[in-house]
Amino acid sequence: MEKLQRQLAKIRNLLDVTFFKVLLFVSIGIILFAVMYSNVKPEKLNLTLFSVAEQTIRSPITLEDRANTERKRTEASEQVQDVYTMKKEYTENRVDLISSIFDSVSEVEEEIKMEQDQLQKQAQTNADGTGTAPATAPTVADKLPMLKDKLTENVTKDIPDPVFNSLLQTGKDELSIAKDLTVTAINHVMNERIPADQVENAKKRLEEELKYTSLSANMKDAAIALGRYAVVQNEFYDPVATEELREQAKEDIEPVKILQGQILVEEGQLISREIFRQLELAGVLDSDNSIKPFAGLVLFISILLLALYYYFNEKTPEDKKQTNLLLFSLIFVLSIIIMKLISLLQMYEYADIGYVFPAAMGAMLIKILIDERLAIFMTIAMAVCGSILFNEGITGTIHMTIGIYILCSGLAGILFLSKQNQRSKILQAGLLVSAVNLVVIVSLLFLQNGQYSGLEYSFYLIAALVSGIASAVLTIGLLPFFEAGFGILSTMKLIELSNPNHPLLRKILTEAPGTYHHSVMVANLAESACEAVGANGLLARVGCYYHDIGKTKRPQFFIENQLNIENPHDRLPPQTSKNIIIAHATDGAEALRKHRLPREIVDIAEQHHGTTLLKYFYHKAKQNGLEAKVEDYRYPGPKAKTKESAIIGIADSVEAAVRSMSHPTNEQIEEIVRNIISDRLQDGQLNECDITLKELEIVAHTLCETLKGIFHSRIEYPEMMKQKVNQA
Incomplete structure (x- = not known):
């Protein structure tokens, strides 16, 4: 897996170069052309006048039969009596x-x-x-x-x-x-x-x-x-009135059309002059020399790739362009290949086999791994490609029914995963997609007003179920490979990391229970604040769980773990204490990297203190008459780069400060929160992230409201009062 990650990282780096990015789009275009080539390539037919057709031939397009239309209009005109x-x-x-x-x-x-x-x-x-x-x-x-x-x-x-x-x-x-x-x-x-x-x-x-x-x-x-x-x-x-009636009779005749898929000649039927004329009109006779289908396919692929290029060039964050582009390309090409393999079964007389295609798979993967807008774009692209690939063996035709089916199925998968991205919910989403598939198929069959047997309805039912469930199963199966290969921190990955049975969380709980409790409290504060300003609340919560993992190396040197023991810092010089305290950020980042946790979690552990000053030990060193520089008593950083890291750093300081008070009032809580935020601003700790003053005000308000709910005043019962008197 590490080798794969390195290879994908090299490819992502190459995509920074315009030439390689264009090469990727050209490669996608070539794959699409190769996959759909046989579906638009006109058949080579050996047909002559008065010969016997060796196979049933259908019209590849819908067109007007002008000769028959004119003949019928002439007949209608001649039937009009003279007007007297x-x-x-x-x-x-x-x-x-x-x-x-x-x-x-x-x-x-x-x-x-x-x-x-x-x-x-x-x-x-x-x-x-x-x-x-x-x-x-x-x-x-x-x-x-x-x-x-x-x-x-x-x-x-x-x-x-x-x-x-x-x-x-x-x-x-x-x-x-x-x-x-x-x-x-x-x-x-x-x-x-x-x-x-x-x-x-x-x-x-x-x-x-x-x-x-x-x-x-x-x-x-x-x-x-x-x-x-x-x-x-x-x-x-009356020649004028007579001519008017004749023209009206001509206009009343509807144009005679040869419909797409209409049988022009059946197997074993003699090709008469009229049939030969219709074959020639439909472009079947000279189809070998026609380049129009290929030109149309190239134009369609070009439009698709241009739209894709515009999206990744204009609508994607700079730091995610290469990763998202490569990830989308792999999922899209994989879906197209699956679609092509299923379409090949049509040669065995399975005309409607396209309904088993897992249309929601690609949409759900893109929704989970990238975003919803790109998932919708992919669904539309897959629907159009599907209408070409599943054209029932009639070259050059468009199967609109299967296109609508794929579109509805993909959109249903996106909809059902909008707010529930857990792995356990993917299978449920697949079942719901199956239900939507079934409703769409039945509605399309009813719209066509065709006559179907019970066996045919059973096939469509099974196809709908297979499509939805296969979409869910493939999504669940492929998701870990994409997440691991691209180092993507998805919602489901975060939920897995929040499991208390994770080895690192169990390590914190058993070796530093005070730190664990502190991390949970900070997680509650940071999650609500992040959600209030539109940041990733779940990432903030999980990041808080691991942000102090470095304290497990020397848990007794941190006050939340000093239960009924002497504070060891009282016997250590300030310089040594400073080094121990500062080390927990770098130790934590190192431990997280060792256990291969996502980069976002490592960054939070490394950045949550930024380059803040250890004021207590700095002033202690000054009081002891030691030569102390401010730079020596600061955390190494780096400063917070994201909103989540900045908010976690604020919540961490706020929770520790409020917890140190015995009975904090609402006014005291608000004063502490605003002072800590003000200190961070004045110290330049928030200069490297994109959080605004307005968002900081929202963060302050949210933290205050959450802390007031945690540290609200409690009624002291008589037994508690007696215990306090006895203790006094």
Whole structure:
């Protein structure tokens, strides 16, 4: 394991160089391309017209069959009947024309009557001997020119003179009746559609209506002649409306599509011209020369790697870039390889074998070892890769169902591990992931509205369970290797280190019980303060358990372990006492390194005192008249580098100071806490960590509240009072 750690450390160091970092991304891209190459590579098919298909061929993509679409639209357009429009204004015009003829006849009669009246007056004047003799009454022949002058040339040309003569010979009352009957008949006939080939039939209908009227024979013939003349075609072909209907019929036809996965030709079927055309349209015939699938795969991998590069370059802390990048790369490549191996089983007719893929494994590992955001990114990437790898043997297709399944499964694993990262909870998370997998599969099957047997549903149930449980088992199994190989201090590792049965903790408990109790008290204080400012509370607690492990080397020289014994420092010179006290920090770091505890725990043991001054022994040396330098009585450091180390150092001093008081009040506790923090600030002990003044105020408040809860006033019972009196 140490050899592996050294090798990984060398690789991490190489990643500091841009060339090697780019080389890693290129390597990931090559692996992805090699894994998905066969899934996008078009099949080589030997197909000719009128040959027999040796295998069932499906469409690799969804596309529109324009030829079939156009054919169906043409058929729909041809089925549209010509549109004929009835001109209603023609009826009004023809009625007005016939009415005008009758009115013109009446006007002629009126004019002749007026002339006759004038002539009559003149005749009376002649009888008196002063006027001319009266003229004779005009004949029909005389009236005819007058009537024609009132009508248009077209009318007079189309209507024979006998018709006009009959009108001019008819009395006023009969003429009025004839007019009404003729107009009514024309209205009745022309209110119906009269196409060009039905004009004669319409005229006959009008003739039938007028044949049985009470008009005289001559007038009846004239009315019929006028009616036949009035009846004309009133229904005409409308090219605009016809074209609109044809266009609408074309638009109503949905585009004919060849769907992805649709069978184009079945095994043993003759390849007709239509099938050959569809194969050519789907790009199956010339697929050997197509580079589009490979170009698409390269573009997809490039986008994925660019996003990954941006994340690690911009969103990752500088001190964790190399470790996180290498760790992510290993987990991602491992997941892709597992996915590829499972996808190879599809060649044995296991079309839905992809559902057993442990989709949540990589997401849970990344969540535990790095962070949640990167785990989500990996889940999305795995979902897209899975939709390509599990394309059911149809090259170039995308299996969206399996992509959704992998995405939901991975996100479920991240969700269930959000606040519970203990190893015992990983298996529970795996079971919950299995439940989510099952719900997702069932929902997708229902959405497809397919018919499935009980055996098929049983397979999906087993696949969902296997995927979730395998994710948990693989996570539990791989986690120790990644933690050990990369020296990662995960939450689960911290929980393991907090176990009281750990050899070092048992050593403290048995050899320095006072120090153990002190460490537990400091742990309570430091954990609450760290959580209040957003630092790692669990790391602070575990670090407190081990921070004074160096005191086990000489436990009796530390006051918390001096129960009913004389303080040995009373007999030692200040210089010697100083050396013993200061040594516990370096001794502790050395012991922790020897037992291979994580670097973060070693740093806490080494940094919790920083370079603070041992004031008691410094002043004791001064009082004894010894030459003492301040630098000689300071801890060697280093100063606190992290918030956790700084807060633990403050909590350590605060707990010791408050414990030394018999009955500390709330005011005394607050004064001690703020004085210790102020001393640390003025002494420059917090200059090398990123803790702010605002956070220090929060730390002070949290420490005060916790200490008040620990050292609260207790009621003194009568028995206790008596004991105190007796002791006095």
